Amino acid sequence: MNLSLLQPALGSVKDRKRIGRGTGSGRGGTSTRGHKGAKSRSGYSSKIGFEGGQMPLQRRVPKFGFKNFNRVEYSPINIDVISSLANSLQVNVVDLEFFKAHGLISKNDKVKVLGRGEINNPIEIHAHAFSKSASELIEKAGGKIVLI
Template sequence: MNLSNLQPATGATRNEKRIGRGTGSGRGGTSTRGHKGAKSRSGYSKKSGFEGGQMPLQRRVPKFGFKNINRVEYKAINLDVLAALTESGTATLDAAFFVTAGLASKNAKIKVLGRGEVTKALEVHAHAFSKSAVEAIEKAGGKAVTL
């Protein structure tokens, strides 16, 4: 056996139907397309979402709500997470620290939330703080610095 005499197994292939080659072939005339209508014409391609002239689903279903273009997305970080990270001894937590710790991406805005407790005096730099987080940080003798 070599490349010049390779062929499919017997019965694995069939001859293609030769459509539109005269009435004697049994597939002449309308060439299996039926009579009239868009699908019988050449160049027909169904547009996505087209339902034969019926009002399509995406136009029947109403729109609702809106997207606020001024919304600011924050990456939330709680005090219990900060407490766990600072057991090793870091006192100043800034954006670069959060990125290296894997808590936020480089361009993310960070908001510190008040779940958990802080026992150490920390200087936390973030874009936003909840009131309870600021109180807890300052009660422990630290500073909450808004960027």
């Protein structure tokens, strides 16, 4: 074996197309671009959504709806998740730092506690919002709700 003897496998390397080198090459004349039209010209780049002059889709379809910029988005966390974590870690107070530390929310999320599942031991839960069922379950178990 010698580095000077290395070469690619047969058929794996192809010659590049040499375009626009005279009619004898088979790729002269129009240089594989066809006849006339915008695509045959140099410097052509199609605009996004351009459909050859036909009314583009984004202008054919009507506008509808709106985004309410005052909407408050909450990250939902169910009671069964909170109670299982609190039981396994022997914790009585669950706040935003607890949620962040265990990957339930990210940095600037607002939390809403929802009522799926059951809670057995009294836990103090800090959150931005609570559903009716969640607050009933927490208070029934002897826990405490703290709105942030």
